Amino acid sequence: PSEPPFVPYYIPFIGSMVQFGMHPINFIRENQKKYGNFFTFLMFGRKMTVCVDIDGNDFVFNARHSHVTAEDAYNSLTKPVFGADVVYDVPNAVLMEQKRMVKAGLSIENFKSYIPIFIEETNQYIDKHWTKEEDTVDMLKAISEMIIMTASHTLLGPEIRSKLYEGVADLYHTLDGCFTPIHFLFEWLPLPSYYASDKAHAELDGIFGKVIKERRANPDAKHTDMLDVLMNAKYKNGKDMTDKQVGNMLIALLMAGQHTSAATTTWSILNLADQPAVADKARAEIEQMMGTKVIGKDVPEPSYEQVKDFSVLDNVVRETLRIRSPLVEIMRKVIKPVAIPNTEYVIPAGNYLVASTAISALDEKYYKNAEDWVPSRWEQSDENEGSPDKATTDYGFGATTTSARSPNLPFGAGRHRCIGEQFAYLQIKTILYVLLSRFEFSLDPKRGMPERNYQSMVMLPEGPVLAHYKRRHD
Ligand code: HEM
Known part of the structure; x- marks a missing residue:
């Protein structure tokens, strides 16, 4: 050997x-x-x-x-960001239990209540920031904010979401500052970001702790968020998660989904802006499935099943993850x-x-014109019969294989496989649904399609990520 x-x-x-x-x-x-x-x-x-x-x-x-x-x-790398006693700061067997608890919270029942929240938060962002008839904007910045608002509201609950404007967003930002390659390579350096992250954690513990206490005092109020699930979850040995663990796990989930989903949504919009025919195809399918026009400000609320069945959007996300896998x-x-x-x-x-x-x-061995963004390659057609993932691809939230013997594993495989895939698909597809209903997009002619930026832990489009929106009217 x-x-x-x-x-x-x-x-x-x-x-x-x-x-x-x-x-x-x-x-x-x-x-x-x-x-x-x-x-x-x-x-x-x-x-x-x-x-x-x-x-x-x-x-x-x-x-x-x-x-x-x-x-x-x-x-x-992750302890300063997530905090102690969760994910990689516990023995693997405990992580497996923590993942099971989180999975229980990512239920279809809860997902159903998230769709109106995703729509409301996306609309709120648009109405506040995209006020012109048409304009060129930093798409990564805009979408990152939509992702953090939608994820915080659905996972952490309305109380903590409402505090995002009161400085909680800055605390996340501080933690996020530790999530860089430098912190992987120089773990032994006393970087100032570690001190800042300890302080941010102490403040977040206080905010989360207060919300948890308020909820325990009102046990009859109904909640469908992850906070509620984790507050009431028990380990196999009958013990509760501590309040601190609940808070840290929520931070971990938010961080796991933030750059990954923001990158995927942004690359999706950039590619749709580059290939408006695909955007039109997605709109046509949406209108056909909803049985009504979907254009302009008052977007109708699709059901969970309808979002799941928006197959063009599904293929857009899956193809984007193939050529621009965030991790x-x-x-x-x-x-x-x-x-x-x-x-x-x-x-x-x-x-x-x-x-x-x-x-x-x-x-190229697995995908023809592998570098090209071609969402239709995932369509269930005779022409695509030879596709390597054909046997394992099913529509609806990218339910690809869990086996590791596949060329396309943007969510990983095995014991550490992502548990947020279905949440991410639901969130990304619903945001794309609102954006495509309300706007036409095009790339900034001077900037074109951005290159990939590998300098962060999650691969993002190289900034400034400019794209142009134009309002659609009935
Ligand atoms: C694990 C990708 C969104 C929570 C993973 C892994 C990948 C991944 C590749 C495996 C990491 C490894 O094996 O080392 C993605 C992508 C996302 C996404 C591409 C979005 C497009 C989310 C969201 C959440 C989440 C929204 C939470 C709601 C997790 C968790 C793990 C994980 C808890 C397990 C870590 C472990 O067991 O070690 N993700 N993820 N992810 N992800 Fe995601």
Whole structure:
């Protein structure tokens, strides 16, 4: 047995950090050509073993927890953001229980009550900020705000949502400031952002604690948000989540969904602006399903089933996630030497693993014209019969496979798979529904389609993300 090939480097310690950091997809592709699906590179003293294509995805996502863990890779990054005692700051078995509790809150019953809230919050943003007949706006900024308002209102509840204008948004922003590659690489540095995050957590604990206390004093009031679910959730041993855990878990959920969903919604709008025929196709399907005109300010409220069945929007989101997967790097740490099946390679303890589902999702081997945004490739037609995900693709909130042997896994697979996928699809599709009903979009002629920006933990469009809106009238 031997270790996977090592990418040569010229600068000791720093290694290939610059090449990887500038454009991870190109870096991985070039080395994949030279070394195959498994190779190691040095990044700031850390040995990073890249595992790509279907075999690499499967190896990382389904690795045994006794040998390979997510918490050893992520906790130094996520603890200052999420706070203590949740997600990667607890043993894996506890995370599994916490995920089960959250999943119980992401029920169809609750989702049904979220649709009017998504619509109301999106309309509120538009009525406040997009007041002209037509204008050019920073689309990423606008959509990020729609995502935080819709997510806070539905997951954290109306009380905390109403405090967003009173400084809670700034506290989130402070926590978010710790969620950068610097904090992954320099976990030992006493960065000022850590101090700020401790302070922000203390303030949020106070705000959340007060709301929880008020709710406990009024046990008969009905709520359909995640706060309510977690406040009443119990571990297998009969213990409650502490109030602090409830608050931290809510922060974790908000953070997990914020940049990922904002990036996906923004890229969707940019691509729809670039290909207005797809936007028109989505509008035609919406009107046909709703049995009424859907244009202008007073958008009718679709049912949960209708949003689920907006198949053009579903394909828009799925295709956007394929070519612009927000999480380009999935990390793990090897804690016991682990053999890669069907190879002679053994990865030593201490190495990090890097999976990148974006590599297989953009591989010509699996998708014709893989770099192009073609939502119709997901349509159930004879022409698409050979599509690699055909057997596992089902309409309605992107219910793609949970197996790791797929080239397209924007939500991961295995024990750490995303539990927010259905929430994200519902939220993104409903926001797109409102936006397409009320506006025509076009790209800014000077700026065009933005490039990808890899400098943040979540891959975003390179700013300024300009797009043009024009009101639609009856
Ligand atoms: C895990 C992607 C939205 C909550 C993951 C993972 C991916 C992912 C790739 C696996 C990470 C890994 O294996 O290391 C996305 C994308 C989203 C999205 C692309 C939006 C388009 C959300 C939302 C929530 C959420 C809205 C919460 C409501 C979680 C949680 C985990 C997770 C709790 C589990 C972490 C673990 O078990 O280690 N997500 N996510 N995500 N996501 Fe999402």
